Amino acid sequence: MTQAELSDPRQLEPIVEADNGSNWREYFSFSTDHKVIGIQYLVTSFVFYLIGGVLAELVRTELATPQVDFVSRETYNALFTIHATIMIFLWIIPTLTGGFGNFLIPLMIGARDMAFPRLNAIAFWMIPPAGILLLCSFFVGPASAGWTSYPPLSLTVNKAGEAIWIAGVIVLGTSSIMAGLNFVVTILKMRIPSMPIKKMPLFCWAMLATSALQLTATPVLTGAMILLGFDLLVGTAFFNPTGGGDPIVYQHMFWFYSHPAVYIMILPAFGMISEILPVHARKPIFGYLAIAYSSIAISFLGLIVWAHHMFTSGTPDWLRMFFMIATMVIAVPTGIKVFSWVATIWGGKLRLNSAMLFAIGFVSMFVVGGLSGIMVASVPFDIHVHDTYFIVAHLHYVLFGGSVFGIYAGMYHWFPKITGRLLDETWGKIHFALTFFGFNMTFLPMHVLGLQGMNRRVAEYDPKFATINMICTIGSYILAVSTIPFVINAIWSWSKGKIAGDNPWNALTLEWLTTSPPPVENFHIDPVLTTGPYDYGYEEEEEALVS
Amino acid sequence: MKVPSTITALVVGITLTLASLWIGQNHGLMPVSASFEAKKIDDLFNAMMAISAGLFFIVQGAILYSVFFFRRRPGDDTDAAPIEGNVPLEILWTAVPTVIVMWLAVYSFDVYKAVDGGNAIGSNHMAHQHAPTMASMPGSAMAAAMPSGGSLFSNPLAAPPISTGDNAAQEPLVVNVQGLQYAWIMTYPETGIVSGELRLPQNRPVRLNISANDVIHAFWVPEFRLKQDAIPGQETHLSFTPNRIGTYPLICAELCGAYHGGMNTRVIVQSPEEYQAWENSQKTVATKDPVTVAALIHDEAMASQVKAMGFGSDHSVMNHLRHEAISMTEVAQIAQSL
Numbered sequence: 001m002t003q004a005e006l007s008d009p010r011q012l013e014p015i016v017e018a019d020n021g022s023n024w025r026e027y028f029s030f031s032t033d034h035k036v037i038g039i040q041y042l043v044t045s046f047v048f049y050l051i052g053g054v055l056a057e058l059v060r061t062e063l064a065t066p067q068v069d070f071v072s073r074e075t076y077n078a079l080f081t082i083h084a085t086i087m088i089f090l091w092i093i094p095t096l097t098g099g100f101g102n103f104l105i106p107l108m109i110g111a112r113d114m115a116f117p118r119l120n121a122i123a124f125w126m127i128p129p130a131g132i133l134l135l136c137s138f139f140v141g142p143a144s145a146g147w148t149s150y151p152p153l154s155l156t157v158n159k160a161g162e163a164i165w166i167a168g169v170i171v172l173g174t175s176s177i178m179a180g181l182n183f184v185v186t187i188l189k190m191r192i193p194s195m196p197i198k199k200m201p202l203f204c205w206a207m208l209a210t211s212a213l214q215l216t217a218t219p220v221l222t223g224a225m226i227l228l229g230f231d232l233l234v235g236t237a238f239f240n241p242t243g244g245g246d247p248i249v250y251q252h253m254f255w256f257y258s259h260p261a262v263y264i265m266i267l268p269a270f271g272m273i274s275e276i277l278p279v280h281a282r283k284p285i286f287g288y289l290a291i292a293y294s295s296i297a298i299s300f301l302g303l304i305v306w307a308h309h310m311f312t313s314g315t316p317d318w319l320r321m322f323f324m325i326a327t328m329v330i331a332v333p334t335g336i337k338v339f340s341w342v343a344t345i346w347g348g349k350l351r352l353n354s355a356m357l358f359a360i361g362f363v364s365m366f367v368v369g370g371l372s373g374i375m376v377a378s379v380p381f382d383i384h385v386h387d388t389y390f391i392v393a394h395l396h397y398v399l400f401g402g403s404v405f406g407i408y409a410g411m412y413h414w415f416p417k418i419t420g421r422l423l424d425e426t427w428g429k430i431h432f433a434l435t436f437f438g439f440n441m442t443f444l445p446m447h448v449l450g451l452q453g454m455n456r457r458v459a460e461y462d463p464k465f466a467t468i469n470m471i472c473t474i475g476s477y478i479l480a481v482s483t484i485p486f487v488i489n490a491i492w493s494w495s496k497g498k499i500a501g502d503n504p505w506n507a508l509t510l511e512w513l514t515t516s517p518p519p520v521e522n523f524h525i526d527p528v529l530t531t532g533p534y535d536y537g538y539e540e541e542e543e544a545l546v547s
Numbered sequence: 548m549k550v551p552s553t554i555t556a557l558v559v560g561i562t563l564t565l566a567s568l569w570i571g572q573n574h575g576l577m578p579v580s581a582s583f584e585a586k587k588i589d590d591l592f593n594a595m596m597a598i599s600a601g602l603f604f605i606v607q608g609a610i611l612y613s614v615f616f617f618r619r620r621p622g623d624d625t626d627a628a629p630i631e632g633n634v635p636l637e638i639l640w641t642a643v644p645t646v647i648v649m650w651l652a653v654y655s656f657d658v659y660k661a662v663d664g665g666n667a668i669g670s671n672h673m674a675h676q677h678a679p680t681m682a683s684m685p686g687s688a689m690a691a692a693m694p695s696g697g698s699l700f701s702n703p704l705a706a707p708p709i710s711t712g713d714n715a716a717q718e719p720l721v722v723n724v725q726g727l728q729y730a731w732i733m734t735y736p737e738t739g740i741v742s743g744e745l746r747l748p749q750n751r752p753v754r755l756n757i758s759a760n761d762v763i764h765a766f767w768v769p770e771f772r773l774k775q776d777a778i779p780g781q782e783t784h785l786s787f788t789p790n791r792i793g794t795y796p797l798i799c800a801e802l803c804g805a806y807h808g809g810m811n812t813r814v815i816v817q818s819p820e821e822y823q824a825w826e827n828s829q830k831t832v833a834t835k836d837p838v839t840v841a842a843l844i845h846d847e848a849m850a851s852q853v854k855a856m857g858f859g860s861d862h863s864v865m866n867h868l869r870h871e872a873i874s875m876t877e878v879a880q881i882a883q884s885l
């Protein structure tokens with residue numbers, strides 16, 4: 001990046017005071033302001049995160065002992081089914097794409113709003129009813145065939161709950177497609193003229209890659225759900241073997257979406273980490289183009305690996321081998337990202353605040369999930385650990401150690417921009433320490449459980465696994481407690497926290513050029529790009545040259 | 548970027564390599580290995596553990612080093628030196644993982660072929676296509692030609708004497724494994740024996756024809772490192788050679804309903820002589836009366852389940868399961884269809 005036009009971004013700050021008198025009712029209305037919608041997403045999905053967390057704690061409480069002694073077996077199956085559904089469809093996807101994507105993308109590219117503000121609002125307002133519907137299924141006996149909902153099992157238990165689950169997933173999927181479409185158009189068409197695509201912040205690249213997946217893969221899930229709904233309610237036999245259907249076809253359709261869904265849940269977090277690390281390391285991102293293109297590569301490869309979830313499903317050999325190699329290849333672009341992040345903080349001047357701790361924690365934890373991911377890509381090994389606690393450990397290292405750590409990093413980093421106030425650092429660090437410790441205590445031992453022979457989705461297990469399970473359960477309680485400092489911190493800081501100012505981190509991306517919180521339509525003066533998004537350190541270099 | 552001196556780098560590199568290799572061999576994470584296939588899969592896992600340990604140490608080490616040595620000094624509000632990339636370094640960390648995963652894919656493929664021994668892990672769709680492949684393999688001609696419906700030609704005594712480990716030369720023992728909510732039923736087509744447990748002779752290849760009655764189940768024996776879904780409406784297969792005498796859990800690994808966690812039974816690997824004795828004793832007990840068969844299977848399956856759950860021989864638990872898990876008529880129907 002050339003530095004000919006380097007200037008102090010602080011000189012560009014608008015002088016207008018932030019309009020803090022915004023009406024709280026706005027947040028319960030059909031607002032078309034992307035920032036309001038972003039906050040609506042963030043708060044709604046966080047509430048669902050807490051609900052999903054309670055379900056997870058109930059699951060872990062049952063698993064504290066080998067016997068079935070806390071909830072019934074039927075309830076247990078419902079708990080983990082709804083836990084996964086909430087965490088995926090109502091927490092991680094809406095928070096990352098809907099929440100951070102909505103709030104940040106227009107600000108980062110200097111746009112006044114998203115391309116389709118009404119579509120944006122509709123996409124959000126589909127989520128609360130779907131979530132409430134899903135929770136109401138507890139009154140009729142919820143879906144309890146796992147979030148994968150494989151037929152024929154899903155066609156035989158709790159029909160009403162399963163029907164509600166299908167309806168909920170279709171609505172949430174549709175909302176996700178709408179959001180994806182909006183992001184693609186916004187990012188490609190609404191950047192300020194001085195921002196070529198190769199000067200976009202990396203979060204925009206990540207959201208572009210994510211949206212491509214939402215647009216390509218989610219319709220297939222919707223299709224699978226509609227066919228499953230027909231099998232369930234009308235008695236067709238698309239997937240039902242008793243009528244000549246093939247349950248494996250469902251698995252292909254389901255995973256054609258649900259593997260890319262993993263990337264929908266992790267790519268935006270990748271993007272956020274690429275934003276946060278350079279700001280707090282005071283150093284440019286290492287290998288901008290490599291990180292940008294690796295997002296696109298992951299997005300593409302993510303579409304052709306789905307059958308690695310089906311290595312024991314009687315999949316033909318050549319398919320197993322193809323999907324094994326394709327899956328392993330994903331390790332390359334992912335590795336590029338991880339190495340680039342490490343190189344970014346190497347030699348920096350790290351501000352180890354809560355945002356940075358969660359961002360570094362993300363890299364550290366994601367590496368564990370990535371390594372176990374390469375292992376389970378290997379067909380012969382996966383045949384042993386498929387559907388065991390090794391997989392449970394792996395997926396939580398990716399989706400909690402990865403996505404959720406990323407979300408927390410983003411919350412600490414952008415809370416000042418969203419609310420105008422800083423989160424308390426002491427409580428933030430306590431939050432990080434408890435989360436990091438609780439998370440590892442819960443999920444690290446699960447690798448051992450799976451390798452040793454504990455299958456997943458069971459309410460009862462061999463007593464020889466009792467000790468490790470007890471450790472996991474205690475860890476999960478610490479993890480539950482770890483959210484308390486964050487919730488208190490967020491609520492307190494929102495109204496009484498330290499005033500942040502427009503750019504508390506001295507960051508260079510465009511969202512920090514406007515006021516905190518940004519005004520309606522984002523910028524009082526149209527921003528002009530004077531530096532690249534990560535041009536830290538050039539100022540000092542230039543000064544050193546001059547003197 | 549601060550580059551450590553060559554000597555330090557060398558020492559750190561050697562230490563990391565040795566530590567990773569040691570971890571790869573001594574992690575002790577796998578249960579005992581009870582089949583020839585398990586050994587190969589364990590070797591693969593050990594290799595992956597060594598590589599993963601190395602990468603883990605490098606990345607976490609670099610992160611920890613940065614956190615401790617590159618933290619901002621109080622009062623220093625300046626930025627760090629602007630380094631935007633390093634092309635040789637980036638090429639290196641693209642090329643090295645590419646080579647590693649390609650090697651791993653080839654190695655995994657080799658292990659898979661060795662374990663699979665003629666596409667035995669797979670579904671029925673493929674079975675007829677693979678029959679010629681199997682027949683062309685030395686020693687397995689009989690296996691391919693043998694019908695699965697209770698042939699009496701398969702007298703174990705007629706099998707040629709073989710050295711231990713040369714399992715390709717021996718005719719496989721065929722067992723039909725059927726999963727149902729919530730039990731496993733093993734049928735030995737050669738002898739007509741029906742059992743709730745899987746008894747296998749040591750060092751003789753086994754071929755399982757796996758099917759499901761109601762929903763998808765999965766046959767898993769952790770000590771064999773092998774798993775195969777039991778899918779309603781299509782038959783799947785698993786071939787392996789148990790090589791260690793002992794009793795191992797047979798676990799249903801695919802969510803199959805409320806009692807999924809209780810759908811366990813045992814695999815008993817016995818010496819060929821003991822196995823023969825069991826087979827003979829079972830033949831005399833064998834009866835055509837489906838209700839008796841059902842009661843037998845059911846009790847045996849349930850008893851092992853109760854035992855596996857750590858209740859010992861608690862009759863109240865067994866009775867409870869007997870009434871709750873499956874109805875006797877259901878078992879009788881299944882037994883009749885066998």
